[in-house]
Amino acid sequence: MKSEYTPTDRASRWPLLLLLISGTVWLVASGVLAVIASVQLHTPGFLAGCSLTTYGRMTQLAETAFVYGWLANAGLALALFVLGRLSGEALRGQNWAILGTIFWNIGVLAALVGVATGDATGFALLGLPKYVQLILFFSYASIAVPGILAWSGRQREVSYASQWYAAAALFLFPWLLSIVHVFLFAVPVRGVLQAIVAGWYAQAAWTLWIAPLALSVAYYVIPKVTGKVLPSYEFAALGFWALVFVGGLTGGRHLVGGPVPAWIPSLAVVSCALLLFHTFIVVLNLRGALSAGGIAAKFIAFGVAAYALGAAMDALTSFHSMAEHTQFTYFDEAQKQLALYGAASSILFGGIYYAVPRISGKAWLSGNLVLAHIGLTLVGIVMLVASLVAASATQTRGLMDPKLSFEEITLHVRPCLLLVSGAQAILLLGNVALLLNLYTTVCEILNLSKPAVFNTPTAVETHAS
């Protein structure tokens, strides 16, 4: 296992750590915003006196910080890590990544300031005012440069599933962003078409950008930690192309029964069902994660399970008869949290626990913080999704009964919403633990007074696990 711990990792140390640290800072920031927003849901008076913190803006702020702050930064860091390692040499063009990261984070900050001061777009998963989209487009492309160079200049001619997913995510996001920029902001389409394009973007951002970033990590780390070839790997390419071709067609999932042509939600039903084929292959390939030991594998196993569960829920609720009950309730929020937190973030956490000791050359400084993070995160996600589902069940019963007023529904849902706040607070605590641990571990690199202790590879593994 000597090759497990290579100098090429350390060559790309700073760009990757910069991305990871900024991602984790955004994660904690979005956690604070999410706690505030969740409290406002059961106690509407909380921070309602100021336009900056009104509930409608707070939720969008939390989501933007989470998706474009945390998922993007961490996902890109790990995609570059995976592509670099599989290319067989150190990343080239690293300064592009550093430059891009700086401008990306400036762009995300500007987006948050914009949303808070009244430039909210009102589109789900697209809380980016018009003026930051160009900055984000170019900085994303800049961050992607080392990844693309590593992909196209790889030493082995064949490539692996983790490379396909990472390269697809690097290419597809700028395209997606430029398309919605044109159709929703530069020359906005008319009427309900805006909702159709926004729905298409939200689904494509998940299936063609965030999910591939996470899957790339899972496909890389699982064979590494299990030490085995992925079972049924010959189907992996089929799974990849199924996701890429069908993912974007699920765009009408939220428009069931809405004022749009009926073929759009119908296409979403078919595509969500077809995506189960992709999900099945992913589970088939990555099932080894369930029995593997170590923090990274545990996070990824949880993430893959959440990914499969989420895909099944998406497929079920895209049907008319199910959507009648789940549409417009907290069930949508439960699905979103299951996907973005349960699946994508868990897998990225796993990737971080795998990658950081290798790129920093240091074991995690505090094993207790690692345990605190995984414990709080897994409990928090389960509690968050379960209480949102419970809230949606109560809410649905209320909504279907026209005699119940919204005041009464709010009162009935309140206990569940209190639990949601609790879950968000638990998740926030867990993420503070991650940030603290990451920060102190990275400081260790700079600590020159102490001679660097080079752990043997196995020691790094066990310490992190």
Add this chain to the structure above:
Amino acid sequence: MKNNVLFFLGIFAALGLSWAGIVLGSNAQLGGLAPFYDDSQNSAYPEWMPGEAARGQLVYKDLGCAECHTQQVRRPGFGSDQARGWGERQSVARDYIYQPAPQLGLSRVGPDLANIGDRKPTAPDSEDLLKLLYAGAEGMPSYRFLFEKRHIGVGAQPSDLALNLTGSLEPPEGWEVIPSERARALVTYLVNCKTTYDYPEAVPVPPAKEGSEEGAK
């Protein structure tokens, strides 16, 4: 996969497919949607919103009202939309063609607002809505930052715009609560949210009965 160019073309084709299908496809179908001209009434529907209402929609958007309120009534029989008095018919694409930023929404923490200006049995008027915005309700925050509490000058008359508040909300003697321009635009928008005209495509199709001609009508 060995061929980079093929790989690149593959994912490009995949994205292009969904883009052409959903974005361009729906645009081709609905992009040219024209207002419906009713000969018997000699006018076209939907009607343009007044300018203040159109500005109100932007206030609605930037405050994130759509996080809790939808503006799409589903057809009778699909959920309780009709029974709640939100609209006699489903919302259709034509309802939205003149809206600068349609706010269909994804969540119903609060009621649907597509037809709030014509809600049955009674629709709230501007004053009701301003008071609701000022006071908030169970499950809905108050939006006091959209109002100004100010001193009535000595010997001056209270403003015509002042809210007629009672109970605990009543401002102290010599003070009045004035809605800001944004609050007035928002409320003008809401009372103009009406889907009263029945387009041919919006009339619910009665369930076809076996052997009867009703269904075909």
